[in-house]
Each structure stands twice: as C-alpha cells, then as structure tokens.
Amino acid sequence: MSGVLLINASYQVLCRIEWQRAITLLVTEAADAIENHPSEVVRSKFLTVPLPLIVRLRTYVHVDVGRIKQLRDRQPSYAQVRLRDRRTCAYCGEHGDTVDHIVPQSRGGQNTWDNLITACRECNNRKADRTPLEAGMRLLWTPRPPEADGADQQLVWDALGVG
Incomplete structure (x- = not known):
C-alpha cells in the first residue's frame, strides 16, 4: 500500500x-x-x-514551509532513511531493517541522503565493507532526499507532539 x-x-x-x-x-x-x-x-x-x-x-x-528545506538538507537519521525507503531493502526488495552506506564509511562515505539506503540484514552483511559494484550487487533505485511531503510529515508530527 x-x-x-x-x-x-x-x-x-x-x-x-x-x-x-x-x-x-x-x-x-x-x-x-x-x-x-x-x-x-x-x-x-x-x-x-x-x-x-x-x-x-x-x-x-501550521506547517512552516520555510523549514522544509532545512529538514531536507540536514543529515538524515537511520529512522528517516528507513521511512523514505518504506522499510524496503534497496538490493533485493524484501523487508529492510538496517541502513547501509553505499560508499562505506571506511572509504569516506558520508551520512547523506544519497549515500544511505535501507537494506535487509542478509544483503547488508553480503555487501559488507564494499561498494555495490565490488559486491556484485545492484541498487533497485537511486536514493534521493525525500520530497517535501516527507519533510512536511516530520513537521506535522512535531506540531502534534507525537514526533
């Protein structure tokens, strides 16, 4: 759904x-x-x-539209990454419960929207400390910052006090 x-x-x-x-x-x-x-x-x-x-x-x-860009530009939390990806593994399409750095942190990979992806434990362990290309794995989609509605959503939860 x-x-x-x-x-x-x-x-x-x-x-x-x-x-x-x-x-x-x-x-x-x-x-x-x-x-x-x-x-x-x-x-x-x-x-x-x-x-x-x-x-x-x-x-x-009240949704402060000016804050949407700030929310999109800040470093994402792992929970936000899983929410953006609908808790779906970007490698196999199954339920994802971990977050993977596409470019590993050991190689300078950052905690950014375009370098973090949801992964199932099996795929995350299989990829290990390699890039997807090195691991022979392919991303099912290209990660991007969430659209404005994702930022709106966090503002709504903040306003309702249910974060």
Whole structure:
C-alpha cells in the first residue's frame, strides 16, 4: 500500500502516512476518516476499524514551509532513511531493517541522503565493507532526499507532539 493520505483540518494535503499511524490518529480522535478502503479492515482484540485511505486532522496544524528545506538538507537519521525507503531493502526488495552506506564509511562515505539506503540484514552483511559494484550487487533505485511531503510529515508530527 502506498500509505494513507493525511490532510489538515483545512483539507490541505499534508503527506502520506503509514496505515498504523492513521489508525492511531483515528482511535485517539485526533483525526477522522474521510474515505475508507471498500473491503479492508484492521482488527485488534477489542476493535475493528475500516482501513482508512484518507484521514483529516481535527485540529489545524501550521506547517512552516520555510523549514522544509532545512529538514531536507540536514543529515538524515537511520529512522528517516528507513521511512523514505518504506522499510524496503534497496538490493533485493524484501523487508529492510538496517541502513547501509553505499560508499562505506571506511572509504569516506558520508551520512547523506544519497549515500544511505535501507537494506535487509542478509544483503547488508553480503555487501559488507564494499561498494555495490565490488559486491556484485545492484541498487533497485537511486536514493534521493525525500520530497517535501516527507519533510512536511516530520513537521506535522512535531506540531502534534507525537514526533
């Protein structure tokens, strides 16, 4: 799934979020579902909720557009890299739970958006302290800084106090 569309109380599109975060916003009454999946539901022991496609915040969140560039330009955290890559290994396409330096740190590789990629443990260990070319591995996509909506997303979480 490509995520749930999060919109502000003013109906301004903010970003896409994971369905788990959307369910949390609904259950805590911080947001309302505008549109749900026609047949998918999320079940817990005590609750069944239609899978949301669009959720609208109940409280308007001011997003400082000037800070978006600052967020994109700063050194990314490993959590931000995994979020950008949707926790998908850039080498094999499976679930990724580690972050790999494309150019290893031992060779001067930096903690930058274009040098960090999500990888599964197996691929990360196989690549080891080599470049993908040396390891005979190929990236499935070219890493880039997140689009503005990713920076918007962090600003929204900061404003809501749920970081």
